[in-house]
Amino acid sequence: FKSGACHAGSYETSLVLAVEPFLVRDEVAATLEPNPASLSVAIREGKGSFLEAGGPRAYFGYPADASATEGESLYHELAAIFAAAGRELLDER
Numbered sequence: 001f002k003s004g005a006c007h008a009g010s011y012e013t014s015l016v017l018a019v020e021p022f023l024v025r026d027e028v029a030a031t032l033e034p035n036p037a038s039l040s041v042a043i044r045e046g047k048g049s050f051l052e053a054g055g056p057r058a059y060f061g062y063p064a065d066a067s068a069t070e071g072e073s074l075y076h077e078l079a080a081i082f083a084a085a086g087r088e089l090l091d092e093r
Contacts, residue, residue, distance in 0.1 A: 007039045007050075009061015011074065018071025029063040036061070 006012060016023050037054030047053040054060075 006061050007055065008059035009035070009063050010065040010070070011061065013063045013066035014068070014071035015074055016071070017066055017068040018075060021068060024066070029066060032057070032059060032063045034062045034064070035059060 013024055013029060035055055035057075037060055039050075039053055039055065039060045042053030050056065050058040
């Protein structure tokens with residue numbers, strides 16, 4: 001995710017597979033070639049479209065690597081980060 005190669009890649013697709021798998025067309029995701037282009041870098045450079053950013057099919061990263069198991073793991077990790085941030089805010093009071 002930190003690489004910027006994340007829009008509709010393994011990270012986001014795994015999150016969706018964990019909760020609403022019917023939204024992911026597995027047969028399509030499995031055929032998509034890896035796209036390591038960084039969307040976040042492209043945005044900082046002023047690119048105005050997915051095509052300009054290096055994502056002619058509007059995905060960045062590795063959607064074929066996505067899994068519901070990874071999505072579950074990511075949700076737990078994100079929840080832990082959120083909880084830790086909340087504890088820090090409460091401790092500051």
